Amino acid sequence: MIGTPVEDLETPAIVIDLDIMERNLEAAASYARQHSLRLRPHTKTHKIPALGKRQLDLGAAGLTVAKVGEAEVMTRSGTPDLLVAFPVIGASKVARLLAVARERNVTVSLDSIEAANGLSEGAVAAGMEIGVLAEFDAGLHRVGIRPELLFELVEAIDRLPGLRLEGIAFYPGHIKKLDETASQEIAEAGRLLDQVLNRLRERFPIGIVSGGSTPALWRSHEFPGLNEIRPGTYIFNDLNTVLSGACTFEDCAARIHTTIISTAVPGQIVLDGGSKTFSSDRPSAADEVIYGQLDGYPDAKLFRLNEEHGWVRIPDNSQFRVGQRITVLPVHICVAVNLQDQVYGVRGGRVEEVWRVEARGKVQ
Amino acid sequence: MIGTPVEDLETPAIVIDLDIMERNLEAAASYARQHSLRLRPHTKTHKIPALGKRQLDLGAAGLTVAKVGEAEVMTRSGTPDLLVAFPVIGASKVARLLAVARERNVTVSLDSIEAANGLSEGAVAAGMEIGVLAEFDAGLHRVGIRPELLFELVEAIDRLPGLRLEGIAFYPGHIKKLDETASQEIAEAGRLLDQVLNRLRERFPIGIVSGGSTPALWRSHEFPGLNEIRPGTYIFNDLNTVLSGACTFEDCAARIHTTIISTAVPGQIVLDGGSKTFSSDRPSAADEVIYGQLDGYPDAKLFRLNEEHGWVRIPDNSQFRVGQRITVLPVHICVAVNLQDQVYGVRGGRVEEVWRVEARGKVQ
Numbered sequence: 001m002i003g004t005p006v007e008d009l010e011t012p013a014i015v016i017d018l019d020i021m022e023r024n025l026e027a028a029a030s031y032a033r034q035h036s037l038r039l040r041p042h043t044k045t046h047k048i049p050a051l052g053k054r055q056l057d058l059g060a061a062g063l064t065v066a067k068v069g070e071a072e073v074m075t076r077s078g079t080p081d082l083l084v085a086f087p088v089i090g091a092s093k094v095a096r097l098l099a100v101a102r103e104r105n106v107t108v109s110l111d112s113i114e115a116a117n118g119l120s121e122g123a124v125a126a127g128m129e130i131g132v133l134a135e136f137d138a139g140l141h142r143v144g145i146r147p148e149l150l151f152e153l154v155e156a157i158d159r160l161p162g163l164r165l166e167g168i169a170f171y172p173g174h175i176k177k178l179d180e181t182a183s184q185e186i187a188e189a190g191r192l193l194d195q196v197l198n199r200l201r202e203r204f205p206i207g208i209v210s211g212g213s214t215p216a217l218w219r220s221h222e223f224p225g226l227n228e229i230r231p232g233t234y235i236f237n238d239l240n241t242v243l244s245g246a247c248t249f250e251d252c253a254a255r256i257h258t259t260i261i262s263t264a265v266p267g268q269i270v271l272d273g274g275s276k277t278f279s280s281d282r283p284s285a286a287d288e289v290i291y292g293q294l295d296g297y298p299d300a301k302l303f304r305l306n307e308e309h310g311w312v313r314i315p316d317n318s319q320f321r322v323g324q325r326i327t328v329l330p331v332h333i334c335v336a337v338n339l340q341d342q343v344y345g346v347r348g349g350r351v352e353e354v355w356r357v358e359a360r361g362k363v364q
Numbered sequence: 365m366i367g368t369p370v371e372d373l374e375t376p377a378i379v380i381d382l383d384i385m386e387r388n389l390e391a392a393a394s395y396a397r398q399h400s401l402r403l404r405p406h407t408k409t410h411k412i413p414a415l416g417k418r419q420l421d422l423g424a425a426g427l428t429v430a431k432v433g434e435a436e437v438m439t440r441s442g443t444p445d446l447l448v449a450f451p452v453i454g455a456s457k458v459a460r461l462l463a464v465a466r467e468r469n470v471t472v473s474l475d476s477i478e479a480a481n482g483l484s485e486g487a488v489a490a491g492m493e494i495g496v497l498a499e500f501d502a503g504l505h506r507v508g509i510r511p512e513l514l515f516e517l518v519e520a521i522d523r524l525p526g527l528r529l530e531g532i533a534f535y536p537g538h539i540k541k542l543d544e545t546a547s548q549e550i551a552e553a554g555r556l557l558d559q560v561l562n563r564l565r566e567r568f569p570i571g572i573v574s575g576g577s578t579p580a581l582w583r584s585h586e587f588p589g590l591n592e593i594r595p596g597t598y599i600f601n602d603l604n605t606v607l608s609g610a611c612t613f614e615d616c617a618a619r620i621h622t623t624i625i626s627t628a629v630p631g632q633i634v635l636d637g638g639s640k641t642f643s644s645d646r647p648s649a650a651d652e653v654i655y656g657q658l659d660g661y662p663d664a665k666l667f668r669l670n671e672e673h674g675w676v677r678i679p680d681n682s683q684f685r686v687g688q689r690i691t692v693l694p695v696h697i698c699v700a701v702n703l704q705d706q707v708y709g710v711r712g713g714r715v716e717e718v719w720r721v722e723a724r725g726k727v728q
Binding site for chain 1: 375430450475476478626627634640644675686698699703704705724728
């Protein structure tokens with residue numbers, strides 16, 4: 001497989017431009033160094049231990065995952081540190097987490113006393129200690145305790161045996177587009193963070209203040225007190241990142257290579273990738289219903305997906321033929337990678353790396 | 365794992381009620397027998413050879429798949445016959461298809477001379493013969509040649525060496541909801557089919573006339589000349605099938621079992637399954653943006669998904685607690701199954717079967 005010309009790969013396939021990926025990795029590492037931010041990249045985007053290792057080699061302090069199953073896989077990167085940015089609920093998952101924590105520092109972010117209690121019980125029974133970040137809601141209104149209740153949660157974590165209070169966390173996922181609204185949102189989240197930290201630090205040792213997403217990545221230094229970022233998508237970027245204003249098309253390392261399988265319907269071509277290849281995610285910062293951007297055909301619109309069919313509207317489809325290859329920038333690369341068993345790293349038109357997506361499907 | 369109480373399974377997990385599934389399988393087999401329709405179920409829904417075998421045991425003439433990779437896996441069901449309902453494009457995929465065809469009858473549906481030529485070349489070089497169905501567009505406007513060009517395509521298939529013209533195929537996927545519009549659409553597709561068949565049969569031996577989807581399943585006998593159906597979703601059914609009018613909630617065999625991981629935001633609970641568990645498919649026959657229906661909470665609305673978070677709006681969330689289990693009927697079970705490594709068959713509250721989703725991720 002190594003050395004294969006990219007145009008000989010069977011489609012659909014996810015292809016990574018290694019030069020762009022390496023530039024993206026270095027840019028974020030350099031930004032974090034410049035602003036003295038701890039970088040703990042979220043591996044949900046690539047799900048590949050070998051890429052986690054590259055992030056560590058470039059100075060990442062640890063890696064972030066969403067589920068215990070991803071944590072188990074990411075131990076293969078050799079990371080000394082893992083943040084599970086998701087409450088770990090239930091005795092069997094806590095037991096799996098503790099097994100991972102035997103050989104490295106493990107931290108969990110959570111937003112409830114119930115989650116803290118379960119973790120504490122498991123850790124005490126195992127004679128271990130787990131790090132905890134208390135998560136608060138900085139404006140996304142997804143998970144995260146209301147700021148006015150954060151003090152009480154931090155107090156409980158600090159008191160519970162088997163838990164090591166490491167700091168606080170938030171996810172500014174409501175900042176989807178870097179415009180004037182975003183500047184207000186960043187300022188507001190910043191004010192909130194400042195208040196919260198002033199009150200907490202009178203009483204507790206708050207070491208880590210963890211935030212950051214890919215859209216807001218390059219403005220992380222504007223959040224007062226923030227000292228850790230955990231972006232994920234930046235390694236590859238995607239149409240969402242472009243639409244957010246956080247990168248350009250030239251920074252997008254991943255493409256889905258497809259083949260035209262039908263030109264039978266006038267004004268339309270059909271690709272051999274649908275929702276089982278792209279996912280059915282639509283852009284998060286735009287109202288338009290599209291599922292990707294075709295390279296070289298700005299007028300083409302990937303407007304509908306079935307499971308295995310991608311429907312493309314195009315003013316004139318007579319220039320296309322069945323069997324022709326089309327490369328597409330996906331809307332959301334994280335969920336697309338999760339649908340593949342492997343992805344290909346390419347340089348100079350040839351396959352240089354074949355990575356198994358080892359942490360795909362680890363929903364538990 | 366066998367014998368485990370269903371409430372002890374880690375979440376998120378897909379759980380199949382075996383009694384309902386068996387009733388669904390029998391109902392479709394009985395309908396096909398009653399109307400002398402050949403049943404070639406689409407295995408895209410379950411992706412499990414053991415379930416393909418059950419369909420064969422109940423009288424299915426063969427199995428349908430979407431991709432060559434799925435065909436390779438479905439050989440493990442022991443099926444004597446496979447229909448690949450998708451054009452197989454490119455020499456390497458044709459070679460893989462021919463390997464599958466060495467031990468069983470294999471048929472491909474296609475809509476272009478290019479696809480027919482590629483298949484013919486491969487088959488001739490291997491000294492083999494592949495069955496072909498010419499696909500025409502019965503109103504969905506996805507793939508399928510326009511009816512007025514079908515004669516020419518059938519002529520080419522009939523002439524090309526290595527190809528065995530078996531008949532024609534269409535997919536009435538535009539019939540999404542069984543209402544008055546559907547009756548008109550069925551009548552119109554029926555008239556079209558009648559015209560097409562009259563003209564073709566003057567010259568060619570058209571054995572198989574293959575159509576059918578799950579929404580239109582129980583009205584297949586209304587299509588004149590139709591003699592084969594290939595429904596997929598009927599084995600489990602889902603919210604889409606309910607909304608189409610083709611089944612009731614009582615016929616839905618699959619649920620996604622989840623756990624509440626946060627109640628921190630008032631008026632909302634958050635489940636431990638998001639787009640990597642449910643997929644981000646929205647209902648195909650309704651405008652409402654929902655991603656599933658919670659059992660027992662008709663007022664709850666699963667209104668947004670992130671990758672690992674399911675956001676549920678609920679008038680009063682004080683009755684819920686972190687750690688509580690919630691079961692959800694997914695919008696589209698086929699894409700949800702594709703996201704899991706395994707699914708559980710349950711009877712009387714206990715796990716009776718654990719199936720690996722062997723054909724998941726086979727996009728090529």
